[in-house]
Structure formats: structure tokens, C-alpha cells
Amino acid sequence: MATTYLTLTNSVLRELNETELTSSTFSSSRGIQTAVKDFINKGIHDIYNETGEIPLLYARTTQDLIIGDNEYDLPNDLRKVDMDSFSMGPKELVTNGEFESNITSWTTGDGSPSYTSSGNGRLNLNSSAAYQAISTTVNKTYKLQVRVLSPNSSSTALIVRVGTSAGGTQNLNTTQAVTNFREGAILQTTFTATAQTSYIYLEASSVQLDVDYVRISRSDIATRKLTFISYDNYLQSYKPTDDTNTKANYGTPLRVYILPNYTSFGVSPRPNTNEFTVSYNYYQTHTDLSAHGDNMSLPDRFRTLIVDRAKYYTYMLRSDPQHAQLADRDFQRKLKLLKVDYATKNDYMRSDTIAESIATNIGGRVN
Secondary structure (H helix, E strand, O other): OEEEEHHHHHHHHHHHHOOOOOOHHHHHOOOOOHHHHHHHHHHHHHHHHHHOOOHHHHHEEEEEOOOOOOOOEEOOEEEEEEEHEEEEEOOOOOOOOOOOOOOOOOOOOOOOOOOOOOHHHHEEOOOEEEEEEEEEEOEEEEEEEEEEEEEOOOOEEEEEEEEEOOOOOOOEEHHHHHHHOOEEEEEEEEEEOOEEEEEEEOOOOOEEEEEEEEEEOOOOOOOOOOEOOOHHHHHOOOHHHHHOOOOOHOOOOOOOEOOOOOOEEEOOOOOOOEEEEEEEEEEEOOOOOOOOOOOOOOOOOHHHHHHHHHHHHHHHOOOOHHHHHHHHHHHHHHHHHHHHHHHHOOOOOOOOOHHHHHHHHOOOOOO
């Protein structure tokens, strides 16, 4: 059961022998009650500031690059960027191609396509069709991948088309049958765009099929890790070239840097296409608890850690240093447990294969 803001506040008030709050009186708290509510959020701030890289606040985001532009905003809820996590690859052109919670962005063709929660979410085609318009570059080749399953164990194939209009076959007209009904089948092919707008069209004719995902991206763009460099290194070695007003210096970004204001990142060289996407990990800034039913982000077993910190601040408010010291001692002890569980990580795994081989060759043994 998630621990709410009301539960945390009352836990502190109860230990201080103060009047507890209810869901109806929470917003109209007074005096020590309001102070305790503030101290709960202050305690949570202390925990996150002490531990830093808590996996519970770990997130991954993406940024589509624009031809000629090399600097982009970092997320508004940024706490810290994982500098080694930057990678770049081809932009995914299909919107909602994973069908995680709905089939929005897809237009109904024949019949009535629907959403099914099977798997991680799928597009259900029951004698129906769906399509989507995507932006493409003329004469460029794209990779297409579609996973299809047959819930009724029918071997009738899924129809897949790519053209300059919905259902058009100018670029691709193929099918994908399902023979392994539990695993489904994956269609992996390519097509060359002949227009700035292409249509991906899926149809199940007189049969029910589930589409697990649809993915389309440029075939000539490889996914690669971006090398992180300091901003000073960028200024000295690469910025003069990047700032030269010539498209001849545009290319595939190889490096990434963080601007000194820590609100933006940049890539070098400047991108030469709109079909690059940069992905990276970062630690989020948590949101303060506000309403009585708001849940803390930490697991329930650490609720006493927050309570101890709030008690510390309350005792300090009351000029009671002895009890404040006791509350702080309990907080520090439990904080160590939190760091062990959520902030300590192995940087690598070590194999003992070589050591065992050497011991064997010299007739020894590994203890």
C-alpha cells in the first residue's frame, strides 16, 4: 500500500502527541500541523540531495535533431545528466507504433480497428485496416519492421503496403503470414520513398490479426554512442568549424557536450538531416507532495526515514536539541540502508576465466 502525504504527516504528529489531520482537514491545517507538512517535503529533499543518483528517479528521453541546429534544451525536470548515456540513431517515423495504451495517430481504413491490451498493447485488425501518414525524404531507403500475431490461429497473411496515398502500393506491397501462432511473425523489409509523405497501411482481410508494433526508420543511419567532451574542449577544437557558415561542415554528429548553464546540450558536427534522434538518460527532480492523497516516490519501507527527518526539524523548531539529535541519528542510520539498496552500483563485472586458465596451466588452483 502506497504511503500518502496524509499518512506521513499523521505519523509525525502522532509521535509528537499532536492532533492528527483527516482528508477533509488536511488543506486547512494550522500551526504545528502546517509546519510538519512542510518538514515532510523538506525531509524528502534532504534524502534525494544526500543520495543523488537514485534509480527511482532515472528516466530516458529522446531529442529529434534539426538539420543545421546543434544545441537543444535539456528536460525541465532535470536533476543530473548521465553523460555516458548519449547515443544517436535514426529517427522513428511512426507515431504510436508500439500501441502501448491506445491506437491514436492511426486512421481507420476498412472495418473498425481496435486496441487490445494483450502483450504490451496491440492494434487489433478484425477484417479491417488502419494507416498512418509519415514524413519521408524522396529517394531515401527506409527499414520497415512489423510484428503480427494471430489470436485465432489463422494463417491468413497481414497485408502491408507503403505508397503515396492510403493503401497505395507505389513503394511496397507485401504480406506476412503467421505460422508460429504463439510467437507470431516479424516482417522486416525496406522501401524507397518517392514522396515527402508516405502512407503505411496495414490490413487483415477476412481474418483477425494483432499487430504488436510498427517501426520505420532510415536504413543508412546506424545507431552509435556519442562521445562526451567538455565544453572547453568543444570551444577550442570544434566550435570554429561548426560555426562556419557552410553546409559542407554538416554531417553525422559524433560528439556531445553540456553547456555551462546546464539547461542545454549540443552535438558536433551540426546534423545534415532531420532524421537523427539523440537518446540519453537523466535523473529527474522529484515533485513535492501537495494533496493529502499524494504518494511518495520512495518505497513504503523508507517512510520512517522521512518521518525521522521531519521530527528532527520539528524538534529544532521547538528548541529541543536533545530529541533533535536522537531523530537525526535514526535518520542517518536508515539513510545508509537507502544508499546501499538504491545508490550503490557495480561499475563492471569481472570474469575469473583468465585466472582459472592460468592456474590450470601452472598446476595450481584458484581459491
